[in-house]
Amino acid sequence: MKHIPNLFTLLNLICGCIAIVLILQTGETIVRIDETGASQVYMPEKMAMGALFIFFAAIIDFMDGFVARVLKATSEMGKQLDSLSDVVSFGVAPGMILYQLLRIGYAQGENGLNISIAALLPAFIFSGAVAWRLAKFNISTNQTNSFIGVPSPAAGLVVASFPLIIWYQYLNIQAYFINIWLLYAVIILLSYLMVCNRTFLAIKFKDFSVKNNVATYTLFLISILLIVFVRWLAVPVIFVVYIIMSLAAKRQHIVPVQNTSGDITV
Numbered sequence: 413m414k415h416i417p418n419l420f421t422l423l424n425l426i427c428g429c430i431a432i433v434l435i436l437q438t439g440e441t442i443v444r445i446d447e448t449g450a451s452q453v454y455m456p457e458k459m460a461m462g463a464l465f466i467f468f469a470a471i472i473d474f475m476d477g478f479v480a481r482v483l484k485a486t487s488e489m490g491k492q493l494d495s496l497s498d499v500v501s502f503g504v505a506p507g508m509i510l511y512q513l514l515r516i517g518y519a520q521g522e523n524g525l526n527i528s529i530a531a532l533l534p535a536f537i538f539s540g541a542v543a544w545r546l547a548k549f550n551i552s553t554n555q556t557n558s559f560i561g562v563p564s565p566a567a568g569l570v571v572a573s574f575p576l577i578i579w580y581q582y583l584n585i586q587a588y589f590i591n592i593w594l595l596y597a598v599i600i601l602l603s604y605l606m607v608c609n610r611t612f613l614a615i616k617f618k619d620f621s622v623k624n625n626v627a628t629y630t631l632f633l634i635s636i637l638l639i640v641f642v643r644w645l646a647v648p649v650i651f652v653v654y655i656i657m658s659l660a661a662k663r664q665h666i667v668p669v670q671n672t673s674g675d676i677t678v
Contacts, residue, residue, distance in 0.1 A: 420476035428501030434462030501566030504540030573647035
């Protein structure tokens with residue numbers, strides 16, 4: 413019984429591995445000019461499928477923590493296993509997405525296919541920041557009502573949304589997500605937010621009352637509206653809203669707490 417949450421955690425890891433396999437099987441990217449002269453990028457479906465598996469991993473990451481609390485089966489091994497799985501699913505897999513998007517972005521330019529691999533390696537700064545964030549969280553004893561640094565699954569899901577926004581061609585803004593300068597900026601910004609010592613809201617339900625969960629309910633309602641109206645583009649927009657809410661909120665008092673595995677906000 414005590415290892416049931418760990419099985420969910422391993423499923424998170426497996427989803428991350430599947431995501432990496434799919435992300436690496438992108439094949440060729442087709443670029444054409446439509447009748448209006450606007451450039452449209454058609455990305456092979458497998459990268460988008462890989463991104464979906466990162467979202468599956470996030471759902472499972474939430475479930476293993478929930479199951480652990482219900483079964484009262486939290487353990488030090490579960491905490492370590494959860495972080496190791498998260499490095500793969502929300503660090504390595506999104507890093508591969510950034511690598512491939514940079515490669516595709518450079519391919520649009522002159523002699524882009526001959527670009528040095530050194531120009532693509534910054535994608536893995538993101539992966540390193542995730543590992544750093546999780547290691548810091550594991551040895552921390554003072555993050556409960558707030559988190560120090562942006563949660564790594566949140567940052568990983570932002571990156572995972574990019575291939576889905578491109579694939580589904582919503583609002584005709586696909587080209588922005590293969591712009592190399594935008595991608596470099598995303599890498600730097602997300603990596604900084606994860607490893608910095610700023611305090612961010614922990615979006616958790618303390619109970620089911622509105623009074624004690626104003627921030628959580630507010631973000632939840634905003635998220636629903638954004639998903640309805642802008643679909644996958646909602647993911648990075650929700651992330652920006654979360655950052656704004658965290659910066660606007662008064663600094664919360666942080667009390668020591670034992671770190672348990674499997675919370676999606678880790």
